[in-house]
Amino acid sequence: MKLGGSTVLKRVLDVVLIGAMVYAALLAFGVIRRGGRFEEGRPAPDFKAISVADGKEVALSDFRGKAVLINFFSTGCPSCKRELPHVEEFAENARGGLEVLLVSSDPPEELRAFMAGRSSRIRTLYDPGAAQSSYRVDTIPYLVVVDPQGTIRGDYIGSIKWSDVEPYLPVETSDALENRFIGLSRQSSTRDETTATLSSCQSGNMGSIEAETRCASL
Numbered sequence: 001m002k003l004g005g006s007t008v009l010k011r012v013l014d015v016v017l018i019g020a021m022v023y024a025a026l027l028a029f030g031v032i033r034r035g036g037r038f039e040e041g042r043p044a045p046d047f048k049a050i051s052v053a054d055g056k057e058v059a060l061s062d063f064r065g066k067a068v069l070i071n072f073f074s075t076g077c078p079s080c081k082r083e084l085p086h087v088e089e090f091a092e093n094a095r096g097g098l099e100v101l102l103v104s105s106d107p108p109e110e111l112r113a114f115m116a117g118r119s120s121r122i123r124t125l126y127d128p129g130a131a132q133s134s135y136r137v138d139t140i141p142y143l144v145v146v147d148p149q150g151t152i153r154g155d156y157i158g159s160i161k162w163s164d165v166e167p168y169l170p171v172e173t174s175d176a177l178e179n180r181f182i183g184l185s186r187q188s189s190t191r192d193e194t195t196a197t198l199s200s201c202q203s204g205n206m207g208s209i210e211a212e213t214r215c216a217s218l
Contacts, residue, residue: 037136038155044068044146045134049103049125052111058125061150063099067168068146069160071122072137073104075114080141083159087143090165091121097169103127 048059060068071087073080084102091100100122104111108126115124125131135144135155145154147168154164 038144038152040153042152044144044150044152047127047131047134049101049127049131050108052108052115052124052126055108058101058123060101060146064150065148066099067094067097067148067165068099068101069165070101070103070131070135070144070146072132072135072140072142072144073102074140075104075106075110077140079158083141083143086160088118088120088122090160090162093162094165094169098165099123101125103131105129105132 044060046059046061048057050056051058060070069087069090071083073084075081087100087102091098102111102115102122102124104125105127106114111124111126135142139157141158143156143160144152145156145160145165145168147153153168156164
């Protein structure tokens, strides 16, 4: 059966729409993460943008010697807003070992108002368009990991994991975080042991003189 031009066009548009919906769903559930715009190991394109905090010009190359996470963002992007707390947590956990750049073409006053109520270590930059052009940004949030030597180590659409960033942090930062997590784990174990002992004391199942002594000290 021969199809008319309008029927063919409708079917093509249906296929495109379904494909777009599937792609959006895969992004939302984190199935697709890698951006694939840049080969890992190539130099990160330098760019200049304006700091929303003080109006000064900032360049990516200013942070050479430190790992950088570039987060292309917009205040009108729901996915960007969902991902932002994770990015802020990365900056907090890295304790100065990671520079996070929130790059947006939104008007500076909008960015300033959006970030005003947040206690964040990240640096918010207004980009007139050069940075997004250099990184061929057509989907946000788009995140790029740059190592201390200025080399791209990964680019991601929609979300990023701590394990994507951690290898490029200073050794002392990684060690401090590991010790912190071990300490939290030990604190949790101690709380569990104390709770179990208290439960035994309250039920009268002490079992030994040593246990009775522990109960008396609680």
